[in-house]
Amino acid sequence: MAADDEGVMLSAIDHYAYCPRRCALIHVEQVWDENVFTLQGAALHERADEGFTTFEAGKRIERALPLWSEELGLIGKADTVEFLADGSVRPVEYKRGARAARAQDDLQLCAQALCLEEMLGVPVTTGAIFYHASRRTREVVFDDKLRAATREAIAQVRDLLRTGRIPPPVNDARCRDCSLLHACQPQALAAAAGLDEDELFTPPSDEEMEE
Ligand code: SF4
Structure with a gap:
């Protein structure tokens, strides 16, 4: 770094x-602003943020584990990391809502895996996301495609932060659930700038990430 x-x-x-x-x-x-979704997420992470160790069914579970990568310039923490009896390690994130494949969840989890690999010197091949509303878990495989997409996302975020650039609003269905809707004013800004929908940023869809 x-x-x-x-x-x-x-x-x-x-x-x-x-x-x-x-x-x-x-x-x-x-x-920063809160809405019902961010408050649900904060409540969900409350236990994980306490940072303690438990032992369940032959595995050690670390909560709120600090993570970093010197190579990728990443810092943060994992909700939970499981250390299994066979020596394998896997990050598990807690998300609000029902079980669903969401690209942003997979990218964040894969970034955690890249940190763990560098910190521990072991391969981290799978992780999981626990969806609170449906009480269901989705396994995530850290394959070459997801690793490449994650490295690309990290580079794009770093570029955004270095330049201090504020991208145009997406002004689509994502805004409805976004806690920054009032601070962002996506419709007003898009109208004032005369942007049509083709000019607004659209990241890869979850389906494209799944391909
Ligand atoms: S463009 Fe939409 S999703 Fe993006 S910050 Fe603004 S309100 Fe949120």
């Missing part, structure tokens, strides 16, 4: 994959 580089927060990858403007508003402009 360069001396003048403070590192990319793992959470910024999630924010960027959801909407680059949201990432910039939070991590460049330091804007």
